[in-house]
Amino acid sequence: MSASSGPLLLQIRDLRTYFYSQAKQAFVRAVDGVDLAVFKGSTLGIVGESGSGKSITMLSSIGLVTSAPGVITGSVIFQDGDKPVNLLGGLPDYVYLEITDGRIMAVHKQQPQWMTRVRQNLKPYRGNNIAMIFQNPKAAMHPYQTIGAQIMEAIQLHTDIKDKVAARQMALNWLDRVQMDSPRLRFDNHPHGLSGGMCQRAMIAMALAAQPSLLIADEPTTGLDATIQSKIVDLLLELRQDLGITTILISHDISVIKRLSDDVAVMYGGRVMETGPAALVLDERNEQRHPYTHALLASTPRRANANAQGYLPAIKGEVCDNINIPAGCRFLSRCHAINDRVRDRCRRMEPELTVVAPGHQVRCWLRQEDG
Amino acid sequence: MAQFDKYKPVILVISRELLLTALLLLGISMVVFAILYLAPGDPFAVLLGGQLVSESERQALLESLGLPSTWYGQYFSWLGHMLQGDFGNSLRSGVPVAQELVSTGLNTLYLIVGAMLVTLGFAVPIAIYSVSREHSLATWLMTILTYIVSALPLFWLGYILIYYFTRQLGIFPVSTSSGSGESLNWLHLVLPVLLLGIGNGAVGEILRHLRMELQRVMDEEYVRTARAKGAPVWRHAFAEGLLLPITEMVAAKLPHLLGGAIIVEQVFNWPGLGRLAWQAALDRDYPVILAVAVVAAAMVRMGSLLHRFVYISVNPRASQEH
Numbered sequence: 001m002s003a004s005s006g007p008l009l010l011q012i013r014d015l016r017t018y019f020y021s022q023a024k025q026a027f028v029r030a031v032d033g034v035d036l037a038v039f040k041g042s043t044l045g046i047v048g049e050s051g052s053g054k055s056i057t058m059l060s061s062i063g064l065v066t067s068a069p070g071v072i073t074g075s076v077i078f079q080d081g082d083k084p085v086n087l088l089g090g091l092p093d094y095v096y097l098e099i100t101d102g103r104i105m106a107v108h109k110q111q112p113q114w115m116t117r118v119r120q121n122l123k124p125y126r127g128n129n130i131a132m133i134f135q136n137p138k139a140a141m142h143p144y145q146t147i148g149a150q151i152m153e154a155i156q157l158h159t160d161i162k163d164k165v166a167a168r169q170m171a172l173n174w175l176d177r178v179q180m181d182s183p184r185l186r187f188d189n190h191p192h193g194l195s196g197g198m199c200q201r202a203m204i205a206m207a208l209a210a211q212p213s214l215l216i217a218d219e220p221t222t223g224l225d226a227t228i229q230s231k232i233v234d235l236l237l238e239l240r241q242d243l244g245i246t247t248i249l250i251s252h253d254i255s256v257i258k259r260l261s262d263d264v265a266v267m268y269g270g271r272v273m274e275t276g277p278a279a280l281v282l283d284e285r286n287e288q289r290h291p292y293t294h295a296l297l298a299s300t301p302r303r304a305n306a307n308a309q310g311y312l313p314a315i316k317g318e319v320c321d322n323i324n325i326p327a328g329c330r331f332l333s334r335c336h337a338i339n340d341r342v343r344d345r346c347r348r349m350e351p352e353l354t355v356v357a358p359g360h361q362v363r364c365w366l367r368q369e370d371g
Numbered sequence: 372m373a374q375f376d377k378y379k380p381v382i383l384v385i386s387r388e389l390l391l392t393a394l395l396l397l398g399i400s401m402v403v404f405a406i407l408y409l410a411p412g413d414p415f416a417v418l419l420g421g422q423l424v425s426e427s428e429r430q431a432l433l434e435s436l437g438l439p440s441t442w443y444g445q446y447f448s449w450l451g452h453m454l455q456g457d458f459g460n461s462l463r464s465g466v467p468v469a470q471e472l473v474s475t476g477l478n479t480l481y482l483i484v485g486a487m488l489v490t491l492g493f494a495v496p497i498a499i500y501s502v503s504r505e506h507s508l509a510t511w512l513m514t515i516l517t518y519i520v521s522a523l524p525l526f527w528l529g530y531i532l533i534y535y536f537t538r539q540l541g542i543f544p545v546s547t548s549s550g551s552g553e554s555l556n557w558l559h560l561v562l563p564v565l566l567l568g569i570g571n572g573a574v575g576e577i578l579r580h581l582r583m584e585l586q587r588v589m590d591e592e593y594v595r596t597a598r599a600k601g602a603p604v605w606r607h608a609f610a611e612g613l614l615l616p617i618t619e620m621v622a623a624k625l626p627h628l629l630g631g632a633i634i635v636e637q638v639f640n641w642p643g644l645g646r647l648a649w650q651a652a653l654d655r656d657y658p659v660i661l662a663v664a665v666v667a668a669a670m671v672r673m674g675s676l677l678h679r680f681v682y683i684s685v686n687p688r689a690s691q692e693h
Binding site: 062063064066110112115123125126127128131132134136139140141142143144153157190193203206207209345359 | 434436454504507589590591593595596597598600601607610611676685686687688
């Protein structure tokens, strides 16, 4: 696996996504200041519980959060050849946030101009340089079109192949490439006629057919049978080796992240808690890791993780409330590693991401020197 | 053969639906016949200018018209003739009903098709606009306006239209007397079509349904995939988000339109099915009432068949459900 260095393909800086929740009558900070870097040719795994903001981070980055009262700020720099482009460029012009005592009171947003700008910014890249695959592929593919037609559409939109016959041949090649059983038969199937695993293969073929430089995989194995899951992971590994495609993999499944990622970012409460090379972040003997990462790894289903009763230890407590953000560390209420040395600081102030080893950053007072 | 296999499910479903339609029309004719038979009033009393008819005079009249004397005899005789395309003669005018049905039926068809296009012409653009620009003042105003217009009573709005456009401005003519030989042209149709299209209460309801469905489909995962893929979103959202809800509403609103047509045709003196039915009901002109009921039911049924057909042609799953 490649090291966490070299030229960047995507860099996310201080990304924030706020929604208005009708149910709670308040603004939810789904993503609250995320910084991420993806190196060319590498795979970044984003891991965290449901509600940690990992999917929203990537959906926001490529303008797929369409809900009207949603606000997205920050910058997402994508390297288009030699040219760096800010995918969120110009958007702050259309939003004004009223913040009192750290709480968002109101959002003023020029929705039509905002939407137009999002479209303008992303039109050259979505599906073309940046492709995305989703969880639940049976719902994510068009129910009325054959999978062949959907792959052909991607080819005709984003490659030089415009001719129908050639596009069809190309689509068949891609179905073959993703190891679809009898591609010729499956070509004319609709998503409802296929299994979840086959649908995900078709989805991967559709995403890769445009030959993107960045692939975003949002929980690609979630909801599939266990055996199918590992086959999809095998396929993604193989394709990455063949095509050298840069990948962002979002998953709550540590074992999937472990097999595919070069770098890992651990998210909690809309924040990155820890980031660094997979070898360091996911190493169980590494004492420098964040207590949350430690707890996540300890709760993955493995024989060694079982406790004396034979059960897996769960992380106690509820996922951080994204409306009333605590003043101190977001993980404080669930932290098992806290001690008297840091307790006071944990309550008062949120720690910054701090370098603990080359390329390895942790957001925890325990990992910082006194002072 | 492969071509046939592809369309086989569609053909099967459609032929089944047609068979059901035939049974439905038979049932409707029976019910209407029963209602007419049990209803008070008597066509002969109307025919004979309100004089009370004695039983012997009645039998003589029935015999002279060649009608069976029992109720079931009358029904089956009517049914037998109807199956051969003969709807009998109007008791009032003596003209063959089928002949009148064709001319009035076409007039009503122009009216309701035009009205439906007007309704959709308002509802569809507003629905699309308000989904693409949610929470804006313009969509709010348009919605409120639509609901207000939808709530206005047809007959009242009709007379207002006639007053302004015909009396004051003199733009659109209104046919003056029924069947006086004056030639009707499309200008006569403009006001009734506008009235029925805007005023029948359907715009608001169709708008609400279309907007809800379109919004639902725009939030579907596969539409998000289309966005992520860089494909035109409308290409993906059209079938489920617009086409199906529109045909669904057309089918659902046809009965309302036919009901509204009765009023509009009265107000504008438009020689359609509604006026024919109205006059026939006043005259107890049984053959005409029966025939209009069957034709109106067939029209409504055609609307739902259209929706069914569109549904199974766009949704590959639908034809496999049967």
